[in-house]
Amino acid sequence: MTIAPPADPDLVEEAVALARLAGELSLGWFRRRDLSIDHKDDGTPVTAADRAAERALREEIGARHPDDGVLGEEEPEAAGTSGRRWIVDPIDGTKAFTHGVPLYANLVAVEDEHGIAVGVINLPALGETVWAGRGRGCWCDGRPARVSERSELGGAYVSTSGLSTWSDGALVAARAAGLKLRTWGDGYGYALVATGRVEAMVDPVAALYDLAPMPVIIGEAGGRFSSLSGDAHPGRGNGFASNGRLHAPLLDALGGTSTVRPGAVVP
Numbered sequence: 001m002t003i004a005p006p007a008d009p010d011l012v013e014e015a016v017a018l019a020r021l022a023g024e025l026s027l028g029w030f031r032r033r034d035l036s037i038d039h040k041d042d043g044t045p046v047t048a049a050d051r052a053a054e055r056a057l058r059e060e061i062g063a064r065h066p067d068d069g070v071l072g073e074e075e076p077e078a079a080g081t082s083g084r085r086w087i088v089d090p091i092d093g094t095k096a097f098t099h100g101v102p103l104y105a106n107l108v109a110v111e112d113e114h115g116i117a118v119g120v121i122n123l124p125a126l127g128e129t130v131w132a133g134r135g136r137g138c139w140c141d142g143r144p145a146r147v148s149e150r151s152e153l154g155g156a157y158v159s160t161s162g163l164s165t166w167s168d169g170a171l172v173a174a175r176a177a178g179l180k181l182r183t184w185g186d187g188y189g190y191a192l193v194a195t196g197r198v199e200a201m202v203d204p205v206a207a208l209y210d211l212a213p214m215p216v217i218i219g220e221a222g223g224r225f226s227s228l229s230g231d232a233h234p235g236r237g238n239g240f241a242s243n244g245r246l247h248a249p250l251l252d253a254l255g256g257t258s259t260v261r262p263g264a265v266v267p
Contacts, residue, residue: 004114006135007216015108015118016131018060022053022090022106023124030125031100042265045094050074053090053106061086073209085111087212093161093186102126105187109212116234119213121187121194130191130217138221140195147223147243148196153253154178156246157198161185165204165264170254177253190214193241194221200242200250204228204260208235223247228257 029035029049037045054074061070062078069080072088086108091097093104102125110118120131130145132138138145150156157180163171174181184192187210189201194217203210211225211234218225224244227236230251238260242250 002114004117004134007110007117007133009133009136011110012118012131012133012136014064015110015120016122016129018057018088019106019108019120019122019131020124020129021060022057022088022108023122025049025053025056026091026097026104026106027124030097030102035098037098045098046074047091047094047098049097050091050094054088057086057088057090057108071209073207083113087111087209089187089209089212092210093188096186103184103186103188105191107187107209107213109216111212116212116216119215119217121191121213121217123188123191128191130194132194132213132217132220134216134220136220138194138217140191145195145221147193147218147221148199149245150199150243151245153246153249155180156200156250157182158200158202158250159184159189159192159198160202160204161189161206165261166202167255167258167261170259173253173255179250179253186210187213190217190241193223193243194218196243199246200240202228202254202259203239205237205264206239207237211235211239214239214241218242226251228254228259230256 067082069085070078089107097104106122108120117134122129192198215225218241224247225241
């Protein structure tokens with residue numbers, strides 16, 4: 001089996017800088033009364049801040065790494081020739097952003113032939129950044145980040161982006177298991193797992209750009225990331241992160257893929 005090499009530390013530094021750039025741009029629109037909100041075909045909101053931040057990220061990546069591909073939420077994918085792809089979500093948690101809630105994030109990931117090599121969750125309104133490079137550890141503003149050591153289901157804190165996509169059975173099961181459900185969601189929820197502030201984060205419905213940074217961030221923090229079916233790839237339509245100790249017990253308790261409400265779409 002081929003062992004994936006550690007991420008280039010310069011690439012990790014670049015990704016952090018780019019996520020923070022998107023954060024600075026987004027803060028220029030945050031809580032502005034004249035912010036206009038449009039809606040995409042799927043009903044999800046999009047703003048000028050989303051579009052401007054992604055455009056800035058694409059321009060910077062194109063200038064620095066013209067042969068790399070770029071996948072983002074707001075523009076069509078740009079194919080590359082280097083074998084490396086940047087995956088960006090300029091504002092993860094646009095609903096929070098448009099309501100003046102400071103829990104939105106800027107997400108940047110770098111994928112190579114071995115998988116996700118670099119991941120960044122930038123929380124500009126909170127002044128916090130969590131990042132990781134493969135083989136380089138997970139960090140929160142320069143300090144090592146580690147998942148919690150809790151090993152009991154009862155009393156474990158489980159975060160999620162919203163409860164509307166949860167099946168009724170999963171909600172009943174969570175209550176029966178004694179879990180403490182909180183909606184500290186989107187990228188912020190994964191940052192909480194990586195830094196040990198909650199035990200798990202559940203995303204019953206999510207896109208690749210919502211989840212791309214999470215495998216390396218959670219893994220390097222000592223936890224585990226997977227889909228609700230246990231697949232480690234972030235592009236399976238849902239995501240689940242935990243401190244590792246509770247991963248299998250939580251998946252069993254919540255019912256795995258049956259956590260998702262039938263017909264659920266991104267809320």
